[in-house]
Amino acid sequence: MTVKLSLPKNSAMLSTDFTYGVATASFQIEGGADNRLPCIWDTFCDTANKVIDGSNGLTACDHFNLWQQDIDLIESLGVDAYRLSISWPRVITKSGKINPDGINFYINILDELKNRNIKAFVTLYHWDLPQHLEDNGGWLNRETAYKFRDYADLISQAFGNRVHSYATLNEPFCSSFLGYEVGVHAPGKVGKEFGRKAAHHLLLAHGLAMKVLSKNSPKSLNGIVLNFTPCYPASNNEADKKASDFADDYFNQWYIKPIYDGEYPSIIDQLPPEHRPDIQDEDMSIISHPTDFLGINFYTRAIYRADEQEQFIQIPAPEPRTDIGWEIYPKAFSELLTSLNDKYTLPPIYITENGAAIADVLVEDKVADLDRIDYYQKHLNAVNDAIEQGVNIQGYFAWSLMDNFEWAEGYLKRFGIVYVDYKTQVRTIKSSGLAYKALISNR
Ligand code: FCB
Numbered sequence: 001m002t003v004k005l006s007l008p009k010n011s012a013m014l015s016t017d018f019t020y021g022v023a024t025a026s027f028q029i030e031g032g033a034d035n036r037l038p039c040i041w042d043t044f045c046d047t048a049n050k051v052i053d054g055s056n057g058l059t060a061c062d063h064f065n066l067w068q069q070d071i072d073l074i075e076s077l078g079v080d081a082y083r084l085s086i087s088w089p090r091v092i093t094k095s096g097k098i099n100p101d102g103i104n105f106y107i108n109i110l111d112e113l114k115n116r117n118i119k120a121f122v123t124l125y126h127w128d129l130p131q132h133l134e135d136n137g138g139w140l141n142r143e144t145a146y147k148f149r150d151y152a153d154l155i156s157q158a159f160g161n162r163v164h165s166y167a168t169l170n171e172p173f174c175s176s177f178l179g180y181e182v183g184v185h186a187p188g189k190v191g192k193e194f195g196r197k198a199a200h201h202l203l204l205a206h207g208l209a210m211k212v213l214s215k216n217s218p219k220s221l222n223g224i225v226l227n228f229t230p231c232y233p234a235s236n237n238e239a240d241k242k243a244s245d246f247a248d249d250y251f252n253q254w255y256i257k258p259i260y261d262g263e264y265p266s267i268i269d270q271l272p273p274e275h276r277p278d279i280q281d282e283d284m285s286i287i288s289h290p291t292d293f294l295g296i297n298f299y300t301r302a303i304y305r306a307d308e309q310e311q312f313i314q315i316p317a318p319e320p321r322t323d324i325g326w327e328i329y330p331k332a333f334s335e336l337l338t339s340l341n342d343k344y345t346l347p348p349i350y351i352t353e354n355g356a357a358i359a360d361v362l363v364e365d366k367v368a369d370l371d372r373i374d375y376y377q378k379h380l381n382a383v384n385d386a387i388e389q390g391v392n393i394q395g396y397f398a399w400s401l402m403d404n405f406e407w408a409e410g411y412l413k414r415f416g417i418v419y420v421d422y423k424t425q426v427r428t429i430k431s432s433g434l435a436y437k438a439l440i441s442n443r
Contacts, residue, residue, distance in 0.1 A: 003373050003431045005439040011384050019119065019395030020440045021081030022074060022417065023353055025126035025170065026090070027057045028404040032064025036090035036102060039128040040138065040179075041407075044186035053410035060405045062425050064105070071112050073418060073427055074401060078441045081119040083352060083397050084109070085126035085170065092151050094132055103158050110162035119164035121352070121397070123225060124152055124209065126170040127179075127186070127407075134187050139180060139198035142278075149208035156216040165221040167295050167352070168209045172202040172255050173227055184408055192275050196254075200277030203258050207286035214289075224259065225295030225352045228252050228340075230332040232303050234315050239306035247304045247312040253343075260344040262288035293394070295352030296340075298333050298379070300326035322375065324357040324406075324413050330378040337386035337393065348394045354379050355399035357406070357413040360430065367419045367430035376432060380439075398436060402427055 007013050027041050045056035063070055074082050090102035113120045125148065133144055148168075156166065169175070178185035181195025206224050213222040231248040233240035249265035257265050262284045268276060300322075304312040317327040333354075340346065356375035360367045376398070387393050403416035411422055417433035420426075429437075 003368075003370060003435050005373065005377055005380060005435045007380060007384055007439070012387050013380065013384055013396070014443050016443050017394075018443075019080045019350070020436075021079050021083055021119075021121065021395065021397040022077065022401035023083035023121075023397040023399050024063075024401050024404065025085040025123070026087035027060070027126070027128040028400075028406070029061040029063040029402070030087060030090075031057065031059040031062045032090075032105075033058045035064065035105075036087055036099075037094065038131040039087070039089045040131055040134045040186035041128055043131055043134070044188055047188065050186075050188060051408055051410045053412050055405065055410040057405050061402060061420050061422075066425060067105075067109055068112070070401075070427075071109065071116070071118075073429075074118060075116045077417075077429070077433060077437045079118065080440070081121050081164065081395065081397070082113055082401075083121035083123065085123040085128075086155060087128050088125065088151055089128060089130040091155060092130070094130075096147070096150060098154050098158060103155075107159065107162070110159060114162060120162060121165045121167070121350075122159070122163045123167040123170045124148075124155065125168065125175075125205075127175055129187075138187055139175060139201045140189075140194060142201055142204070145201045145205035145208055148205035149212055152209035153212045153216065156213055159217075161217075161219065163217065163220050165223070165293065165350075166213050166217060167223055167225045168206040168213070169202060170225045170352075171227040171297060172199060172206070172224075173251060175202055177251070192272075196271070196275055196277045199254065200279065200283070203255070203287045204283055206259070207283075207289045210289040210291065211286070221292040223291035223293040223295060223347065225297060226255050227297040227299075227353070228336050229299070230301045230336045230339075232301055232332070234303050234305035237306075240304065243306040243312035244304040247302070247314070250311070251302075256294075256340070256344065258284060258287045259291065260288065260346065291347050293348050293350055294346055295350050296337070297353035297399070298336060298351065299354065299356075301329045301332035322356045322371075323359045324409065326357075328356070328375060328378070330382040333379055333382035334385040334389070337383070337391045338389050341386075341391045346392070348392050350395040350397070351383060351393065352397050353399035354396065355415050355417075357415050360403075360414045360419055362419055362421065362428060365428055367428060369430045369432045372417070372430070372432040373435050376436065
């Protein structure tokens, strides 16, 4: 069976100027928990019934010890870039100073990437907030935004010119809504009065850090990574369309509009005052600091219908679905990219995450993940379609380099293009990894 990924002959994505990469995040792969401060995900994992398989990130993929062979693996895939995140509790002490051991761990990685001509796309915050900051209110405390700025300042000075691109935050929607409004992610707070407040402080943190990054690292591409789950109405009737638009403003536009338009979506006026963030005078101009790129993560869409009590109700995801229950609907990806391009004046876009959870099985040292290849094929086509319609997209990162700790799903869901046997820590490139490699190297 041919298990190939391909693109139309004249596709801009076949140019060697288009950046292909693989992505990971610190808490999901590193382990090495003894060498850092605790973070909110350690605490969340230790709380009963939060993570489905009762697992934690103490060892994960043991990347803390295996990073050299992991860089060999990344190089063997032939990618142009590697997107990683920095563990804030590994690099900054409780008193706010650089932790030399922690910083050296990343400097060694960055130097090794440079030696091999692999561009480093560094995300400063992929959800592992130091627990001591959460003890002080976490993202509900405005002070945390300034702590993040100071962290970004120290890190970007220490890393010098080793970084090709900095993203301040990964998916502030997840940190704020999942973490502080519905509580299915760390720190597990629940309350409509929390979500928007946390989001505002995260966005403020982003803006404050952007200023610092453009001073300390003017040559890197500095920006943010946002996730989008495009909203579709359950029917053509006006009430469903309104419900879906409201959901779109609440879940998607809420995080991008402040950055590119300097204001929240107008639904802010419909929220009860106690659910609204506390916006101080300069905040919106800080948040809308220019960015050099926008990172977009896409996995699936969501469908909404109207309801008499609630603003919207999400209906169950139709088939086909991946192993995590997310509908496979690539059309939403190209429609998302063109619609954002119409709505906002955007910098160049990088697809910083896209991929599928599949119930992989390792048979005779092989993983024939044909469904994942199919997912990638359809979504690469969707990106290509958006480019053909005039959207400026410069790169694409597969989520993920390897199977890892999938947050509240623990180790049960596999997103890697490389299989990880958690008992032995042996890595095996899946068929999707081989197909990705072939696509990249045949350009
Ligand atoms: C995204 C996260 C990433 C990973 C994928 C599946 O929301 O950024 O860490 O868990 O989903």
